[in-house]
Amino acid sequence: MVPFNRLFTAIYLSVVYATVAIAAPWVPGQSNIGTHRVHKIGKRGVELVAFSPPSKFEVFEDGVEHPNTNSFAEASLEESTVAFVHDRLSLDAESISFKRGFADDKTSYGYVQQKHNGINFANSVANVAFQNNKVVAFGNSFVKPADIADSAPVVSLEDAIATAEDALNGKRNEIDAKLEYVVLEDGSAILAHVFQIRNEKEDVFYEAFVDAHTGELKSVVDFFAHAAYRVLPIHKSVPTQGFELITDPQNIAASPSGWHNDGDFTYTETWGNNAASYQTFTTSNTPMSAPxxxxxxxxxxxxAPSSAVNVHAARVNTFYVTNVLHDVWYLYGFTESAFNFQLNNFGKGGEDWDHVQISVQDNGGYNNAVFGTPPDGQAGYMGMYLWTAFSPLRDASLENNIIIHEYTHGLTNRLTGGGTARCLTTTESQGLGEGWSDAMADWATVTSTTAPDFQVGNWANGRNIRRYPYSASTSVNPLRYSSLASSSGVHQFGEIWANALHNVHIALLGAHGYSADAMTNANATGGNAVFLHLFINALKLQPCNPSFVDARAAWIQADVNRYGGANRCLLWKTFASRGLGVGAVSRSYVDDTSVPSGC
Structure with a gap:
């Protein structure tokens, strides 16, 4: 069995101390939430200012010809991706490093990194999507550094590790160290030793970037962003709707060995190929056995939630919900080759050994829940906390919308940027992440052509933990694209995107009806099935650290790719009704309600 890990939500961070002022935005006059993230970390009061070069994102609807059209059909995905980036950005092939790629039933996706002298850049990346021998989307954050460090390190790896271990209060783990360039806000590129630091007892799990010339800790990736089973069925949100005993819910098309077998071993516990659920580290991390x-x-x-029967119920419910989502998302394209979470990938691509580890009644805090998404090949971590609004305390593990919200962070962090877990790191893109998570929890509860107003956390907390219910009514929920300018923090930003997607779901249900079998049949035609296809396909298309406008463009391009643009005007009208029309500009946060001609 693999060890249990504490993992943390991916945040790409540049480290400065609290006495240093936050640097100016990348583009003067624009909000910095699309390129920065401020975060405090550790007992020393270190202030972290996150910076990622802004991504540029293009979608081409019916596609543009590849520069190597005559040989495209014979070329590999790697060759096609590198050739397009080379042509589009006028770069030589030596500046482009193919990272990985995969194909679903409609589209192929290639991911690359910029490189110099054979060394990759950590935060200068690109992604290309192909369909019908044409390019349909291209995103990149490639840069032309004003100054670039020499590719030969001066500081030893051992000294770099000692610096990071001291600063981050942990120890280097077994993952191989490497050298990468890191682009800073001033346009320079440093050479960095890159490795991982862990301390399970103190909730520490970072990827550290130490300047290989000065020995300074410059950046981190924080990996923390969460048979028969008596459970709260997936379409129910809160315990008051009633637990049920469900027999054999696994989908063999997605989990060929079932939920309790990894292809080599069968487990009698809440443990399997897709997930393992156990109680927090303060007591026991042994999964519950049920012969x-x-x-x-x-x-x-x-x-009390800590009573044996309630701990067992929490383990079972989180195990069930996570496995159901694994199986549903698998059918819609979150597979082994697309960087999903499985111990055993059965030779179908991607990296093994990364099922989701679920800590119920986690000791990391109260009134919250977390999900950590490291790169493909390292286990996801879900921490489910107790909530203190009631006595006895209430357990987030028994409120499905919280579980779904957390696991969706794993979906979005893995699919955006090609499995690196480095591409939802700015404040704006992390806000999108919160919105996708709420929107997925919202989607799971819909059981007819009507999508009622939706709230989050109202059982555990006693009231909605968002400012407004998600609603089509502007009097119930007035949030628009321009609301970003007056909102604060990733959860408030996420509310704006989640409400936009709530309205998209309503529009698709109105156009296509509801498919009762959408969770087990990806060929279903109802609006709920269409919504999930577009949700997942858009994640694959969008660039690293997308803006709200990029995310909207990815949804519309995903519809062109899968449905030939059948929902194009519906999507435009719905997004425009909340300020994300044709004229909306990335990171300006000014409403536009216009739609394309013909709509």
Missing amino acids: GHIFDYTPNFNI
């Missing part, structure tokens, strides 16, 4: 796989525990809300 015969009959996990039948009815929670008792009149006694």
